[in-house]
Amino acid sequence: EVQLLESGGTLVQPGGSLRLSCAASGFTFSSYAMSWVRQAPGKGLEWVSGISGSGGSTYYADSVKGRFTISRDNSKNTLYLQMNSLRAEDTAVYYCAKDLRGTAMVTVFDYWGQGTLVTVSS
């Protein structure tokens, strides 16, 4: 059974940093691209960042480019999101999601975690 378990969400001050983690199990982690998708309170879904199975290719939404860094440790079956220079508008539930296909591209998500809440406020 595929499981994705996010952690690391908390209250952080504007301008601060935070690292989210997503522990994966139930599939060959290194064979699939992964992404982070966020949802601000009462709002829609926003794709944030994606990474190929090998970790060699990374992709970012314009809203986070230069501030967030996605990475993965395939030996630990874990996905990360390093978030720097956080702003109030980054407040959201952050989901990690597994791509359906074993490609380098980020196209469609067949499994999602339950999310972790990041609140940016003073």
Place this chain on the structure above:
Amino acid sequence: QSALTQPASVSGSPGQSITISCTGTSSDIGGYNYVSWYQQHPGKAPKLMIYDVSNRPSGVSNRFSGSKSGNTASLTISGLQAEDEAHYYCSSYTSSTTLVFGGGTKLTVL
């Protein structure tokens, strides 16, 4: 990376059919067959309902179907049931090698 355009809300009675549209550009929906639809109930993670425009994952009811014409994709739900009441989001791969979601549509089953 502008969000895809979806109607804010749609409604239908049990047993009826409804269609939700999702409009993009030639750089996303019109350029690729990587359109997906997700269902999200309150407080829950999204669930994949349709991928690659019209494919259903295993376990998803055949009451859900997808299509695309030009820069607009559509999700049709036939034989509406109370459990279908949820938010629905479309997404598409883009020419910038990113992914973009629609703003979401709230489906109300009357």
